[in-house]
Amino acid sequence: MKRSWVRRLLGLHGMLFLIFVYAPIVMVVVLSFNANPINMMIWSGFTVDWYWSILGYPTQLNEQTLYVESTDQLLAAVKNSLIVAVSTTTISTVLGTMTALALYRYRFRAQRFYQGLLYMPMVMPDIVLGIALLVFFVGVGVSLGVISIIIGHCTFLISYVFVVVSARLAGMDDTLEQASADLGANEWVTFRRITLPLILPGVIGGALLAFIISMDDLVITYFIAGVDSTTLPVFIYGMLRRGVKPEINAIATLMLTLSFIIATLGLYLRRRS
Amino acid sequence: MARRGDTRRLAFLLAPASVFLGTCFIGPLAVMMLYSFLEPGLYGGVEWNFYHWNYGRILGWADGEWEEFDAVYVQIFLRSARLALTNVAITLIICYPAALWVSGLPARWRTLVVFLITLPFFVSLVVRLFAWVLILRPSGFLNSSLLGLGLISEPIDIIFTETAVLIGMAYILLPFMFLPIYASVEKLDRSLLEASADLGASPLQTFFRVTLRLTLPGIAAGAVLVFIPSLGNFIVPDILGGAKVLMIGNLVEQQFLSARNWPFGAALSVMIMIVMFAAIVLYLRAIGRQEEVSP
Numbered sequence: 001m002k003r004s005w006v007r008r009l010l011g012l013h014g015m016l017f018l019i020f021v022y023a024p025i026v027m028v029v030v031l032s033f034n035a036n037p038i039n040m041m042i043w044s045g046f047t048v049d050w051y052w053s054i055l056g057y058p059t060q061l062n063e064q065t066l067y068v069e070s071t072d073q074l075l076a077a078v079k080n081s082l083i084v085a086v087s088t089t090t091i092s093t094v095l096g097t098m099t100a101l102a103l104y105r106y107r108f109r110a111q112r113f114y115q116g117l118l119y120m121p122m123v124m125p126d127i128v129l130g131i132a133l134l135v136f137f138v139g140v141g142v143s144l145g146v147i148s149i150i151i152g153h154c155t156f157l158i159s160y161v162f163v164v165v166s167a168r169l170a171g172m173d174d175t176l177e178q179a180s181a182d183l184g185a186n187e188w189v190t191f192r193r194i195t196l197p198l199i200l201p202g203v204i205g206g207a208l209l210a211f212i213i214s215m216d217d218l219v220i221t222y223f224i225a226g227v228d229s230t231t232l233p234v235f236i237y238g239m240l241r242r243g244v245k246p247e248i249n250a251i252a253t254l255m256l257t258l259s260f261i262i263a264t265l266g267l268y269l270r271r272r273s
Numbered sequence: 274m275a276r277r278g279d280t281r282r283l284a285f286l287l288a289p290a291s292v293f294l295g296t297c298f299i300g301p302l303a304v305m306m307l308y309s310f311l312e313p314g315l316y317g318g319v320e321w322n323f324y325h326w327n328y329g330r331i332l333g334w335a336d337g338e339w340e341e342f343d344a345v346y347v348q349i350f351l352r353s354a355r356l357a358l359t360n361v362a363i364t365l366i367i368c369y370p371a372a373l374w375v376s377g378l379p380a381r382w383r384t385l386v387v388f389l390i391t392l393p394f395f396v397s398l399v400v401r402l403f404a405w406v407l408i409l410r411p412s413g414f415l416n417s418s419l420l421g422l423g424l425i426s427e428p429i430d431i432i433f434t435e436t437a438v439l440i441g442m443a444y445i446l447l448p449f450m451f452l453p454i455y456a457s458v459e460k461l462d463r464s465l466l467e468a469s470a471d472l473g474a475s476p477l478q479t480f481f482r483v484t485l486r487l488t489l490p491g492i493a494a495g496a497v498l499v500f501i502p503s504l505g506n507f508i509v510p511d512i513l514g515g516a517k518v519l520m521i522g523n524l525v526e527q528q529f530l531s532a533r534n535w536p537f538g539a540a541l542s543v544m545i546m547i548v549m550f551a552a553i554v555l556y557l558r559a560i561g562r563q564e565e566v567s568p
């Protein structure tokens with residue numbers, strides 16, 4: 001029949017689509033275990049030495065070809081990334097959730113304005129926001145470093161948390177909150193005992209999203225990171241600009257794993273709720 | 274929904290984000306716009322004089338006394354717009370059939386496949402582009418495979434071409450096209466398709482007259498979400514395009530990090546922003562018209 005023919009063609013396209021999406025990622029993971037230090041594309045045995053070498057341990061591969069530039073720099077970049085990601089996640093989760101509560105539990109005149117304002121950072125091209133922040137920080141006199149990166153990330157991560165928490169709030173009415181207030185609970189108790197548990201999956205989802213995006217942000221950080229405050233993506237970008245090296249496979253695989261774990265955790269939480 | 278004491282609570286909830294976004298989001302954009310009208314200093318920095326030649330240099334009214342008009346900027350702008358629109362077309366062609374496929378899957382598979390398609394979005398941009406460098410470079414996966422299979426006799430140059438930039442941009446922006454289209458395909462009222470078939474329309478007629486029309490809002494949203502980040506992209510052309518495929522984003526980056534002409538860079542950036550707003554306005558108008566037609 002004609003219909004099934006169409007379906008089969010669509011199915012084939014879908015498979016190719018998934019292969020296109022995953023093949024490059026799988027390739028990087030496989031290559032990170034390839035023992036060939038000269039030509040990555042020729043398989044010459046399984047090794048985990050690249051992982052040891054990015055951590056600064058001497059390995060067999062390392063004796064022949066010293067690739068690692070500086071483990072210290074790499075670790076400093078990881079540390080910066082984590083400091084930034086944890087701080088921005090905390091700040092943007094609190095502010096994003098508060099804003100979502102304001103917009104979805106109250107009616108006021110500037111509502112549409114706020115909605116627009118909150119969507120703006122998400123559609124603003126990274127380069128525009130990045131250089132605007134750079135010009136602003138230099139103009140105001142904020143020195144470029146971890147603080148400037150944290151501020152920069154928060155400008156767009158608040159919006160992401162807002163969207164995720166709003167989605168949760170939109171599907172919920174406020175009967176329980178009303179009841180709690182009618183029964184004499186004060187605002188704080190109502191929030192802590194009723195509202196927060198109800199929106200918690202959304203809040204955690206938003207926080208995870210903010211954490212991943214902050215860890216991975218390249219373009220905006222690239223403009224507002226100081227000399228000593230390189231984050232992991234900016235560090236890899238710098239390495240990549242100077243040439244392709246096998247260690248990047250190993251670093252990339254570790255980053256991939258972290259992203260996958262957090263994203264899967266997010267999905268799990270969403271399905272449970 | 275209105276309750277007593279609302280104003281105070283509302284103010285408490287809104288104040289922190291308002292202050293923060295006001296100073297650290299609106300503020301920077303305003304400062305950038307201001308910079309675009311200032312005179313570049315001799316050694317980087319700015320002079321506080323009103324100076325519209327930054328725009329004159331790009332758009333053509335600089336007469337050579339202060340700044341030289343150079344058509345190359347408009348050309349780079351047009352090339353960026355062309356590449357961004359091509360990318361919209363590519364991602365649309367890839368994602369539309371994929372969305373149809375996913376929506377036809379059994380329910381429990383659907384969630385998993387949508388998750389699988391969006392998962393790479395969470396993987397660092399630089400990692401995903403690194404993978405494409407490994408594939409496309411002269412000694413990369415593609416050339417090694419083709420040489421190994423004997424299909425080509427010497428490596429073909431793909432990296433540092435527009436093709437490479439388009440592949441990279443399509444790859445990183447696929448989810449932005451897929452998700453809105455999928456959402457609208459999913460919402461599609463199946464009974465309308467059956468009605469169309471019952472009334473004698475061929476599958477092709479049904480597709481073009483019903484399915485495609487009803488999913489236009491999704492297509493429009495995807496197009497905007499892909500067009501905007503493509504237009505201002507500088508990482509993809511930088512990594513996969515080298516110096517050969519210069520886009521407007523690369524030009525802005527150069528003005529800030531090497532040429533050190535911040536006002537000119539700010540002017541270019543403001544123009545990207547104007548194009549962005551134009552795209553959004555077009556989108557909103559298209560959506561508004563769609564809603565008038567099919568409430």
